[in-house]
Amino acid sequence: MAKQKKLSKGQSRRISANHQKRLHKAKQQKADSKDITWQSDNLGPSEYAVVISRFGQHADIETEQGEILRCNIRRTVKSLVCGDEVFFRRAKVSEGDLAGVIETTEERRSQLTRPDFYDGVKVVAANIDQILMVSAVLPEFTPHIIDRYLVACEDMGIEPILLLNKVDLLDEQSRQHIDEILNIYRKLGYQVLSVSNKTGEGIEALKHQLIGKNNIFVGQSGVGKSTLVNTVLPNAEILTKEVSENSGLGQHTTTVSRLHHLPSGGNLIDSPGIREFGLWHLDVERVTWCFKEFREFIGGCRFRDCKHLNDPGCMLIEAVSSGNISELRFDSYHRILESMADGRAGARAPRV
Template identity: 75%
Template sequence: MTKRKKLSNGQSRRIQANHEKRLSTAKQSGTKNDDSWQSDNLGVAESALVISRFGQHADIETSNNERLRCNIRRTVSNIVCGDRVIFRRAKVSAGDLAGVIEAVEERTSQLTRPDFYDGVKVVAANIDQILMVSAALPEFTPNIIDRYLVACEDMGIEPILILNKTDLLSADTLAEIDAVLDIYRNIGYRVHLISTKTGQGIDELKALLVDKNSIFVGQSGVGKSTLVNSLLPDSQILTQIVSENSGLGQHTTTVSTLHHLPSGGNLIDSPGIREFGLWHIDPDRVTWCFTEFREYLGGCKFRDCKHLNDPGCLLTTALKEGKISQLRFDSYHKILLSMEDGRAGARNPRV
């Protein structure tokens, strides 16, 4: 397995500066000396599930299905939706805060994304499968699908592709998109076509989620929140239509939230994002994350083969022989190029 490159000195300095700033803010606010969180005002340690995270507070669910809002010890970092945590109740509560989270249990998996200021940021924890939602509106973009697939392969979390809003497509357009999706089916990915208006694929979607910890990801406006509403009619999640002016989706979910499904399993509704950066991953690792490339890796004539016009390249030979799709091959190189731009942005972040 290819090792990931370490963060640059500049990135490390920015991350450390941000951490020190947060600690300083916590000290100034008196969190450290708040009597509500001293040991003599706290009960025994209990286990709980993080339902949502709000700054220095988190909503948790206990083993007795109680929903509580807790403070987070400043020594505990990186708590996210889906985490299992250890908390202690306050004997005398502080406002609407019922206790304090003191530790995070080891994760089985985590969904991450790079952040220019904080390095690699964890989005959700203990995920069994990632459902990547795309749609014809705002735009069906295979390259974004490939970005998510790289992230899933890198993290070892099973991806499932969802084409939503099929009711908005003409028969011809649906056939064209489905032909593209055949590329993913042929390399082993599961693909499902969904419409909340017609009910197409909803029963199959529900079956996919049984007894699993799942998360929807995808661009804003592809209908993730509408899908959650169809699975959880009582969730009352806000939805918006795609902007007619920009053609871009509007951000409707602002905080990741975990929902329990009636049939079993949990579903995390996460904020929509229009891009999924991969600049924190080593380029060789990205190549490995294209699953159909793996059988050709290590066999090129030159060890530093760029898989473009290099003589003796097994990937370009496989492309010419039709064993690798042109769409995925082009997407791979677009990702590598965007990673270079991302690393440049990390060295010179916008302020």
């Protein structure tokens, strides 16, 4: 018998690609058949619910009666994330652990997004009412990071709350210095809370702020975000629970966003992938607008392409000189633009 000729790399790739196409077609046909099943008389009337978690083609939802149900998602539903308000139809006879099918979504009041170098801007949670931006004196109090968060919040249209944690570590002089910086944000209309999990300072005010709202905590490592979450949500160990991306059964696990009810009232949407917000996807003009104190001066510069650096006739520079814009915020603005340029360069780099 003649020895079989070894396949070239190109032939191997084509065979593998064709095999993957056949597998995809088979999976699609299986999904289509499931859709046909759900379109039968097996389904009840339309009901309202809120998505508390999403993984693959399934989502856990909570009904108005407080039931937690796992549902399939219609292929016509193009985007579904934690916090979405939906209408579903309950199965009269369920299929396995699936209780029904999600058919439509309500228009979102807001959406929490995260830019991705390869997949564009991703929506990770919906209908967020306020973002609590946690900072602390340790590891370092950094107004520049606060300004990055504020730009993201202004862009998404979500109310920010500045939360200074670990205030028990501040001596009188340090606290006065940081309070002077925070006054910059108070004068701009941003709400500022000072808390300490150790002494209990501000904790009740924080819990009150969360009532009746869909909330999310963000902050860099070391600022005490997890400790605060444990305080307002005692069973917070479930926040890092991993579920299967496809079936929720524990294999090929991935962290997912999940909505939790707070004992003191309100909801907490935990999104493990959100620690800080990249801004490289924004236009320079949009970032400028997101500094709210800049808005009354935008368009008044002598030159249309003013870079707000050393340009003659720059209204922003004049506003800094007159005290209408803080030097701290103006410095943050230019640092953000520099980091955006670096981020865009990284986004254009080929994937390896």
